[in-house]
Amino acid sequence: PIKKVAAAIAEYLPMIQAKDLTPGYTGIRPKLQLPGGVFRDFVIKEESDAGFPGFVNLVGIESPGLTSSLAIAQMVDRLLH
Numbered sequence: 001p002i003k004k005v006a007a008a009i010a011e012y013l014p015m016i017q018a019k020d021l022t023p024g025y026t027g028i029r030p031k032l033q034l035p036g037g038v039f040r041d042f043v044i045k046e047e048s049d050a051g052f053p054g055f056v057n058l059v060g061i062e063s064p065g066l067t068s069s070l071a072i073a074q075m076v077d078r079l080l081h
Contacts, residue, residue, distance in 0.1 A: 046079040054080060
């Protein structure tokens, strides 16, 4: 697959060759944003208004959420109690 990737890149950057590339293990972090809306890193919402009392949606929490997990837990506790 590196040769295919290099060929695609070379359409824009002809100096790039397959030998210049190294596979890596990275991902794409999702972005929560409606068209014209404000970027939101995490969504933490109690869903009573949607007909689900006591249900808390935790959306878009990726690896930075691990660092924030205690604060997120405290917020969920405040939402529910």
